[in-house]
Amino acid sequence: MTIISENEAMLTDKLTGDEKKAFLAFANASNIVLGESELDSFLVGFRLGARFAYDTFVDNSSPYCDFLKEEFE
Numbered sequence: 001m002t003i004i005s006e007n008e009a010m011l012t013d014k015l016t017g018d019e020k021k022a023f024l025a026f027a028n029a030s031n032i033v034l035g036e037s038e039l040d041s042f043l044v045g046f047r048l049g050a051r052f053a054y055d056t057f058v059d060n061s062s063p064y065c066d067f068l069k070e071e072f073e
Helices: 001-015 018-057 066-070
Strands: none
Touching: 001 018
């Protein structure tokens, strides 16, 4: 992050006019795309974690035979 911030500051100081506007528009668009990507990754991870919790604590179906249940019946 430090390298990106330093380079952005250096380019912002050196560029002028339309070049500066174009660079700032690029930097802003890049930050928006990065933010959307991070949000998407969070949502996918959260949903996967919620699915694990549901399967662990709520779902009664099991992909295996309950051998102990058969022993006691």
